Amino acid sequence: MDTDNLNIEEKILKKEKNNSKQILILSLSLIILIISAAVYSIFVGAARIEFIDLVRVIFQGERGMIYNIIWNIRLPAILTALTAGMGLALAGVVMQSILKNPLASPFTLGISHAAAFGAAFAIVVIDVSEMQLLSFLEGLYLPSISAFVFSQLAVIIVLMISSKQQASRESIVLAGIALSSLFTAGTTALEFFADDLELASVIYWTFGDPGRTSWNQLFIILAVICLSLIYFIYQGWNYGVLNSGDELAASLGLDSKRLRLSAMTVSSILTAVIISFVGVIGFVGLITPHMIRKIAAGNQRQLFVNSALAGGLLLIIADNLARTVFRPVVLPVGVLTAFLGAPLFIYLIIKGRQIW
Amino acid sequence: MILEIEALNFAYGKEKVLENINIKAQKGELITLIGPNGSGKSTLLKCINNYLNIGQGKIKVKGKEIAAFSKQELAQIIAYVPQAAEDNLNLNVFETVLMGRKPYSSWKAEVEDKKITAKVISRFGLESIAFKNLNDLSGGQKQKVFIARAAAQQAELILLDEPTNNLDLKHQLEIFNLIRAEIENGKTAIVTMHDLSLVSRFSDRIIMLKEGCVFSDGSCSSLSAAKINSVYGVEVSLKEHNGKQLVIPEKVI
Numbered sequence: 117m118d119t120d121n122l123n124i125e126e127k128i129l130k131k132e133k134n135n136s137k138q139i140l141i142l143s144l145s146l147i148i149l150i151i152s153a154a155v156y157s158i159f160v161g162a163a164r165i166e167f168i169d170l171v172r173v174i175f176q177g178e179r180g181m182i183y184n185i186i187w188n189i190r191l192p193a194i195l196t197a198l199t200a201g202m203g204l205a206l207a208g209v210v211m212q213s214i215l216k217n218p219l220a221s222p223f224t225l226g227i228s229h230a231a232a233f234g235a236a237f238a239i240v241v242i243d244v245s246e247m248q249l250l251s252f253l254e255g256l257y258l259p260s261i262s263a264f265v266f267s268q269l270a271v272i273i274v275l276m277i278s279s280k281q282q283a284s285r286e287s288i289v290l291a292g293i294a295l296s297s298l299f300t301a302g303t304t305a306l307e308f309f310a311d312d313l314e315l316a317s318v319i320y321w322t323f324g325d326p327g328r329t330s331w332n333q334l335f336i337i338l339a340v341i342c343l344s345l346i347y348f349i350y351q352g353w354n355y356g357v358l359n360s361g362d363e364l365a366a367s368l369g370l371d372s373k374r375l376r377l378s379a380m381t382v383s384s385i386l387t388a389v390i391i392s393f394v395g396v397i398g399f400v401g402l403i404t405p406h407m408i409r410k411i412a413a414g415n416q417r418q419l420f421v422n423s424a425l426a427g428g429l430l431l432i433i434a435d436n437l438a439r440t441v442f443r444p445v446v447l448p449v450g451v452l453t454a455f456l457g458a459p460l461f462i463y464l465i466i467k468g469r470q471i472w
Numbered sequence: 473m474i475l476e477i478e479a480l481n482f483a484y485g486k487e488k489v490l491e492n493i494n495i496k497a498q499k500g501e502l503i504t505l506i507g508p509n510g511s512g513k514s515t516l517l518k519c520i521n522n523y524l525n526i527g528q529g530k531i532k533v534k535g536k537e538i539a540a541f542s543k544q545e546l547a548q549i550i551a552y553v554p555q556a557a558e559d560n561l562n563l564n565v566f567e568t569v570l571m572g573r574k575p576y577s578s579w580k581a582e583v584e585d586k587k588i589t590a591k592v593i594s595r596f597g598l599e600s601i602a603f604k605n606l607n608d609l610s611g612g613q614k615q616k617v618f619i620a621r622a623a624a625q626q627a628e629l630i631l632l633d634e635p636t637n638n639l640d641l642k643h644q645l646e647i648f649n650l651i652r653a654e655i656e657n658g659k660t661a662i663v664t665m666h667d668l669s670l671v672s673r674f675s676d677r678i679i680m681l682k683e684g685c686v687f688s689d690g691s692c693s694s695l696s697a698a699k700i701n702s703v704y705g706v707e708v709s710l711k712e713h714n715g716k717q718l719v720i721p722e723k724v725i
Contacts, residue, residue: 121591124599128590131603132566350579356563357571363554366523368574368625369547415567417580 139414139422146425150198153432157194158186160436162444165190189327192334196326196393197435197449198428199334201400203341203390205427207383208401209408209420210348213359214379217289221401222387225288226270226295228398231391233299234266235259235321236306240314259321260333264392270295271384275377323448324397326435333393344386345424348379352417355379359416397450399457400427400434406461473535474499474629474660475520480529482512482519489515490684493529497662499628502655504671505664507681508704513664514555516681517631520662521552533629547575551622553615555633555664564603565617569593572624589624596620596650612643619650630654632663636670648674668700668708668719692717701725 159165163185172178173186204222211220222228238259277291307318329337348355358365358375365372387401404427408419431449434456438447475497482490490512497503505513518524520531522538531538533549541549551572569592573585581589593602596616606614615635622630632651636644644667651661652674665671671678672692680687682703688694695717700708705725711718 121594124594125587125590128566128593128599128602129586132586132590135564135566135603353574353577353580356567357574360563360568360571361554363518363521363523363552364571366543367521367547367550367552367554367631368571369542369544370574371543409562415563419562 135414139412139418142412143418143422143425146422146429150425150429150432153429153436154194154198157197157432157436158190161185161190161439162446192329192331193327193435194432196329196334196337197431199337199341200324200326200390200394200397201404201431202424202428203337203344203386204397204401205404205430206341206344206348206420206424207387208427209405209423210355210379210383211401212405213355213416213419214376215288216359217286218406219402220289220292222384222391223398223402224296225274225292225384226299227267227274227292227384227387228391228396229296229299229303230270231263231267231388232322232396233302233306234263234392235395236303236310236318237266238262239317239321240306240310259317260392263321264388266299267388267391268384270299271381271388274384275380320448321395322450324391324395324450324453325448326394326431327446328395329393337390337393340386340389341424344382345421347382348420349417351375351379352415352420355420356416395448395450397431397453399453399461400431403457403461404430473497474533475662476530476532476535477520478530478532480516480519480531481527482515482524483527484515488684490519493684493686495679495686495689497629497660499660500655500658501660501676502651502674503660503662503677503679504675505662505679505681506666506668506671506703507687511681511703512684513681514633517552517633517662517664520629521550521631522546523552544575547625547627549627549629551625551627551630553618553622553630553632553635555637562605562607564605565598565609565620566590566593566602568606568617569598569620569624572621572626575625588626592620592624595653596623610643612639612646615639615643615647616650619647619654623654628659630659630661632661634664634666636665636667644670668695669717671695672717672719695719 158170159167165182165185169182170186173183208221211222211225212218242258242262273295274288274292277288303318303322307315310318354370354375357368357370358372362372405419405423408422408426414422431453434452435449438449438452441447473496475495477493477495480490480493481488493516505516507513515524519526533541533546538546566589570581570585570589573581573588577585593599598616598620601609601613606617609617619632619635635651636647639647648670651663655661672695675692677690678692678695679689680699680703687703688699695710697708697710700706700719707722707725709720709722711720
């Protein structure tokens, strides 16, 4: 009998190891796909770049137009798409997990809309002289700072609601939807009073585009995504327990209120940083976690990591499509993610299991 | 003494829920809390579990007040199976049972935790569904998994809030057999229940709550028709079967 039990236990442990391996294979596959998509992206765009051009730039140190296109346009855009996609998907999966709501994402909690309003506010209300407009076009700093400030305002409101004792997960999402409407109305009002140039700037900013970031901005996004990912990998097991209910989390020694608050804070800052530099990109944070759950969820930590990787991959692919569909016109990637994301999301709702 | 509750009072705002509760639990006892809906059974479990901050009174575990333990220390002594299973249904059975090892680990499960999990899964006969998602399990299977998680926690005191709710007869018996097996392993269990016949069959001690107060506290044989009438407002007849009381509800008084 004891030997039988031992065999059963060994079999269970072996199967668990195999399952973990499968999830690891998924992560590695996603990394390989990301690298392939990123390398492919270097050759995609309005200007034609051949493989030999890339070889010349890398191995022969050629410094010319091709170098500039690769180093100053394509590479920052690709890496921004990767990091922004990872960050938005990570923020989305965290928000969905801690609020136990499949509709939670930076978009539905009003953070993205607040950022868009912030940028519009900076462009339309703050006195934009010719010089400032130039500086905006070059660095996007003023709207970015304003977008960050307003998105943090939305975060503070969401966090205040979250910290209320009686706040349910539903009420937080409903508050987010109310905030989205409020900030969208604000942006529309600003657009109404804006002149043609300001209106064009607001619309340009509202469409998320990884191609607008500088190397400095990219490093800021990269630092924030790395720190957030490390935090969520470290806390992954705790968030898995939290996902099983507050009472259970408490009985397993966790402080659910503190955990939820820190997850909301980290994921909101992550979102705000990305949106303030890249603009509004919807649906990546919403649909990527659902896609990963459908393929192989694994535990919470694996779900966090794979959602982030899939988000990065999705945004690189979307950015590629945005650059090629109407070539030489480059579509803002935010428009494309919405076009691809909405039908995909409806498909997932119809076909998907009720697993949240 | 594993648990001592002294003069415990608890209120949700101004609404008094528990009043002057005094209970002691010995190691190896299976104690059942019974009483009508709203009598304070679940609230009492949540107070013992330190999920709710008690107003007045003392709750001591192994001779020490629960507030003196860290959350992690207390989780190593008390396991809890909540009533509303709002669990993460996306996890498989192994991952769910492994959660019981959380109080012993920091950021990730160690090999030893996984071994204990596999042992519990095998002991509970869950090996055939060990890697199925909770979402794909029946209510009875899920409940077994949740009790297995509490067993993996290796806590001395297990609190179970209506573990047989919505389960068929077979699963009700299986659940009680599993709880009994934990008692045989030296654990103590406090269970809230509604099925009085099942309570009488499996419990060592029955505590009746009425309007937040302990109405009676005694062995199964102390269960009487008069007490049930008074607490539930229902007329019942009691029949003895194999030395255990069967409670047959007759009519509402």
